[in-house]
């Protein structure tokens with residue numbers, strides 16, 4: 001059987017990097033991206049050092065030409081089994097109230113957190129359908145809860161959740177999961193709490209078993225929380 005391929009966006013640090021490493025351990029060959037080429041390559045080298053295979057393509061998921069390059073890489077690999085739309089942005093920081101949210105920042109957050117994952121999924125669906133593959137969209141509790149200051153990010157994640165929900169109803173040959181990883185000790189989380197000590201938050205590696213369970217057991221399409229998939233992860 002040929003090696004399974006996973007494409008993970010935002011894999012230079014944080015949750016994306018940990019997920020990519022976890023999927024490599026599960027035997028997936030990887031296609032990864034992030035904007036900072038040096039950080040992306042360093043993360044890829046870390047996975048290769050453990051015996052993994054990585055094609056790392058630097059670029060911005062909001063850029064249609066970069067999304068086309070990712071799609072070409074999957075086409076050249078000849079298959080795609082899993083698309084993880086993990087790359088995301090917090091939007092404006094410190095987090096502004098909606099009353100004061102700069103509209104250009106709001107538009108940019110929707111571009112990265114909603115439009116880009118949908119557009120990338122559109123390009124990759126033919127390969128995912130052919131392999132009976134899966135899409136994993138990383139969302140957030142801010143999609144469902146009303147946290148003051150999280151309106152821009154939360155509205156974008158809510159839009160991604162509903163797009164995932166409809167995609168699951170439309171694409172019966174493909175699993176579609178949208179999942180909240182919970183609070184994690186990452187750069188984005190620090191950006192949300194500038195100057196605060198976030199060392200009590202779990203490291204991203206702690207939730208990887210939740211996501212590898214989703215993939216290996218091919219659980220039904222739907223919304224998941226990492227904490228519920230592996231209660232000990234929190």
Ligand SMILES: NC(=O)c1ccc[n+]([C@@H]2O[C@H](COP(=O)([O-])OP(=O)(O)OC[C@H]3O[C@@H](n4cnc5c(N)ncnc54)[C@H](OP(=O)(O)O)[C@@H]3O)[C@@H](O)[C@H]2O)c1
Nearest residue numbers: 010012013014015034035036060061088183184186187188
């Ligand atoms: N951390 C949490 O507590 C938490 C909670 C709930 C949900 N999440 C979600 O988990 C996902 C990962 O977040 P994280 O906390 O791991 O964030 P992070 O540490 O800031 O990492 C984000 C990753 O995405 C890449 N990225 C950002 N914008 C990009 C773009 N436009 N194009 C391509 N790559 C891009 C970053 O690299 P470059 O900057 O080099 O592009 C980096 O590799 C996000 O979807 C986030 O919303 C996180």
